[in-house]
Amino acid sequence: MKKKMLTGFRPTGKLHLGHLHGNIGNMIKYQKDYENFFFLVDWHALTTEYQNPGNIKSDLIECAIDLVALGIDPEYTHLYRQSDIPQIAELTLYFSMITPLSWLERCPTYKEQIIELSSKDISTLGFLSYPVLMASDILIVNSDIIPVGEDQLPHIEITREIARRFNYLYGKYFNEPEAMLSKATRVPGIDGRKMSKSYNNAIFLSDDYEDIKNKVGKMITDPERIYRKDPGHPEICNVFSFYKLYVNEDRLVEIEKRCRRGEIGCTDCKKEIAEIIYESLGEFRERREEIIKNVNYIHEILRKGSIDVKRIAESTISDVRKKIGID
Numbered sequence: 001m002k003k004k005m006l007t008g009f010r011p012t013g014k015l016h017l018g019h020l021h022g023n024i025g026n027m028i029k030y031q032k033d034y035e036n037f038f039f040l041v042d043w044h045a046l047t048t049e050y051q052n053p054g055n056i057k058s059d060l061i062e063c064a065i066d067l068v069a070l071g072i073d074p075e076y077t078h079l080y081r082q083s084d085i086p087q088i089a090e091l092t093l094y095f096s097m098i099t100p101l102s103w104l105e106r107c108p109t110y111k112e113q114i115i116e117l118s119s120k121d122i123s124t125l126g127f128l129s130y131p132v133l134m135a136s137d138i139l140i141v142n143s144d145i146i147p148v149g150e151d152q153l154p155h156i157e158i159t160r161e162i163a164r165r166f167n168y169l170y171g172k173y174f175n176e177p178e179a180m181l182s183k184a185t186r187v188p189g190i191d192g193r194k195m196s197k198s199y200n201n202a203i204f205l206s207d208d209y210e211d212i213k214n215k216v217g218k219m220i221t222d223p224e225r226i227y228r229k230d231p232g233h234p235e236i237c238n239v240f241s242f243y244k245l246y247v248n249e250d251r252l253v254e255i256e257k258r259c260r261r262g263e264i265g266c267t268d269c270k271k272e273i274a275e276i277i278y279e280s281l282g283e284f285r286e287r288r289e290e291i292i293k294n295v296n297y298i299h300e301i302l303r304k305g306s307i308d309v310k311r312i313a314e315s316t317i318s319d320v321r322k323k324i325g326i327d
Helices: 017-030 042-049 053-070 086-098 101-105 108-116 130-139 150-170 209-217 238-246 249-260 266-280 282-292 296-324
Strands: 004-009 035-040 077-081 145-148 178-181
Touching (some): 004 017, 004 130, 017 053, 017 145, 017 178, 035 053, 035 296, 042 053, 042 130, 053 282, 053 296, 077 296, 086 130, 086 150, 086 296, 101 130, 101 150, 108 150, 130 150, 150 178, 150 296, 209 266, 238 249, 238 266
Parallel strands (some): 004 035, 035 077, 145 178
16 A cells, blocks of 8 residues: 655645745655645634634635646545544544643744744634644544655654654554655745745745746845955855755856856846746646636535545544544
8 A cells, every 4th residue: 555645735825935845846746656635724724814714715725726736636636625624623632632731832833933923813722732733634644754844843743742642542553654855945935034925925836927026136145245246155145045946956056156256146146046936837827827717626626635535534533532442
């Protein structure tokens, strides 16, 4: 039997380059090698958007359109909506009984988001227990492989700890999933922080050329470089981080040398990388336009995916209830 690969996406609208290079690339690359479970995490979205949930449903569809347009194939993948699988919520309740608060409070992502999203009231149980819900997402189908960005590694480790604790208390049942990191473990936004819609620093896959050019134009480069002929320091330049994603090794070495010698300016690099990004998404844009003409196709994919996953989830919950001793 094939191993199971699973990953989820917060339905905060259209996908951006951080999603593509962070884990979607691996999802597409390996989707024929695994049994895949890719889903839209609308419950997770509520942890930060509970006061303004009006766009979650429409954003979810936008996200699903982008995934299919990129090449996620429903022939090889269960694509579904998190809230269509109520067994995830039940498993979250059981896991919350055995998860120490200290595991959640020490999570680096929790501490970072409390600071970064200080404009929102996220001092809630739902936000603190985000990793428990994530563990349920993963373990409801007993996944083996989780494609993630570097920032999600602490959550995967909590999932492993929860699985280990459940197995210790009630007998071996759950896998301890492994993370699959992409080449780009952390894709920077235009301000240098992790690319995120929440930070308003993202380049979206569906952006037109002018949007991409304008956003790249705002990227932080080398603050020590005042004039074009000044020697550059590509290791601290945001634009150079994108060259690493899009050009081959020979071209990368050439750009680095020219930058250090002051032979190429930041404006030149920004113009070139904007064009490279836009051209790389040409096929995606064409497929997206076709899908938008028949959005019912996306609804049908999500419906079928939910039916298939619910069957697996029902079996898991039945086993868990017996393991715990309440059935």
